[in-house]
Amino acid sequence: MRLFWSVAFLSVATLGCEVLVPDNDDNNGSFPDAGADVDAEVDADDFVPPEPVEARVRAADAMPQVRVEAGSFDMGREGAGDEMPVRSVTISAAFWMDRHEVTVGQWQSCVDGGGCDAGLAGTWAELGSCNWKSEFGTEVPMNCVGSIGAEAYCTHVGGELPTEAQWEYAARGTDGRGWAWGDDAPDCRTTVWSNPGECDKSGSDVVEARVRDTSPWGVRDMGGNVREWVQDSYLADAYEMLPATDPVYLEESTHRVHRGGYFGDRNIDNLRATFRHRSFPDTRQPQQGFRCIGGQP
């Protein structure tokens, strides 16, 4: 970890970019080795993931989307710091959620179309384990991009980032489950993460590589692969302060929320649908990618 951050800080200092800071996780920035290992371990057994209520494809970037209906759910987790108090939250309108994380290929199209600034994305040479300009193809998630770049992408395709509440609702539905796939602790087949001693991951996998990581609404990769920026700035007591219907916190803040686990996570709690990660808004880290909601089919 020390070596990684030394390299990261040196690289950023050399380039004159924003200062990277670790996020709030106990294992952030700690990668098992120096290389990515995109292995396309797409499950080929007879597991059948939940079917979406309705599906479509967004025209702007050929992103598959699933419909998440309006409804109410218990947001948060008992005994878990800033995930309390658990309360009933209402999402007042249905929305279309991207089925997987935005990929490098989709980001490239956005750059080519003038909607995204390639300079907003970190590269392998700068940060390590970044997929942009890497050898790992176009189907891996776009990571090492700050929330500003993520927002630019979503705007370009006619959508927006999900709110923190929309993200959690899309990840766990209404039954109070702990993770997107249910209440069973994950193993290496469940999602892209680093189960100690079993599947240490030094890079992301292609999107939708683990079909078990499918939410009740049919959304993929909410448990792992890369974390995902949302609209909300970080507010520790958000669950006490914000309204119970369509909550979102957009005030200026030093930190912004990103959700879900990532390939290097070794703690199953970090993969929970309720866990609230946070970083500086412009921080570019290998952990962080994004997906959007909305746009037109």
Ligand SMILES: [Ca+2]
């Ligand atoms: Ca994810």
